[in-house]
Amino acid sequence: MQTKMQTAKQPDITRDKLLEAAFNEIHRYGFQAASLTSILANTGLTKGALYHHFPSKQDLGLAVVDEVIERMLAETIFTPLRESPHPIKTLQDILRGKRAKPNVVELGCPLNNLMQEMSPLDEQFRQRLNALMQRWQDALADALLRAQKQGQVRKEINCAMAALFIISAWEGCVGIAKNMQSTKTYQQCFDQLIDYVASLGA
Amino acid sequence: MQTKMQTAKQPDITRDKLLEAAFNEIHRYGFQAASLTSILANTGLTKGALYHHFPSKQDLGLAVVDEVIERMLAETIFTPLRESPHPIKTLQDILRGKRAKPNVVELGCPLNNLMQEMSPLDEQFRQRLNALMQRWQDALADALLRAQKQGQVRKEINCAMAALFIISAWEGCVGIAKNMQSTKTYQQCFDQLIDYVASLGA
């Protein structure tokens, strides 16, 4: 019997619950301060389950990066940019629409939080976070290049460099708004970034 | 006898040693993960000294913000900007020269690190860090306003908003370079920011 029984063991679902709870805990407290006990309390599971699915806290954290955060970025940024026929407009829409998630203003960007905390401390974290960053930059540079071919970005613009700067400013805006705890600052800051993106065309 | 004796007790110096060691520890590991034991090991002092000068770990951290980090920002940014007769050039010089400090690329901006870690968790930290951010933004907005009166910044530019964005991008560039562990990325990213500052004039 493969059909769902409520009391049945569902290892995949259990794993996902652990990943989601770990993501939330890490998003708020950072990786080092994230408490496994707290994560387990939020899932109703125990250490037996955790250490059955993940050999260590670090592996749990890396799995959060590779699976949870990767999926979020792919869905909200990478894929829309890649599939868009109007890359500049799509990028600006993404920058505008990001305010939809309220806890981004409260807790910041999960990827950037982990980068700032873990990159100097753990080479494994740094490499995986860096790989995600690279995909982000590539997706953006690709979008800018396509826009450039459409004549919506000036020819003298170095798209890779522009992409790097946009991401930097992007993360910077999220971080400042998080410190200010202000959605107003968030929007003001992103308006400037949207203007910058527009300035690449004129 | 007030003269310096090597074995004499010098409470001010002791306090400074604690603050400096705490700053270094926090800069690398963050506030939550900063170990008091490690800080004391780096000073040769003990808990008796620490808790004589600071009532708690939080007070130690807040003192690091109020005294150590404040002084660094004032010396390297606030004062140069305030006293400069050519604000735009001075700003660009600061952005260019920041690479002088190598551990900024390795460990990032101490202010931003603490903001990203502590703002959602501790209101006292958030307020003090926010106050420093506000002084930064004011110093930058002032400099841009003076440049605007000199005709070096376009009249339609909102200097306060531009200052907010510059700081965001500033911190973003430092953060990205720290994750990449690359002084090259650091310079590439800041070159874009310097171009942006220049674009305010033309």
Added chain:
DNA sequence: GCCATTACATACCGATTGGTATGTTTGTGT
């Protein structure tokens, strides 16, 4: 020169941490 206070050092505490060893239940292949 005495004395109170400052400026530390030493020893210890409960709480929490990540991790492990072992037990128990559930699913699966034959």
Added chain:
DNA sequence: ACACAAACATACCAATCGGTATGTAATGGC
């Protein structure tokens, strides 16, 4: 139906955490 492995739960561990209580040495006022 039986065996075996997977999927958990329970109980426990050493290490480290921030913090405290107490003791001692140095300093400054009178």
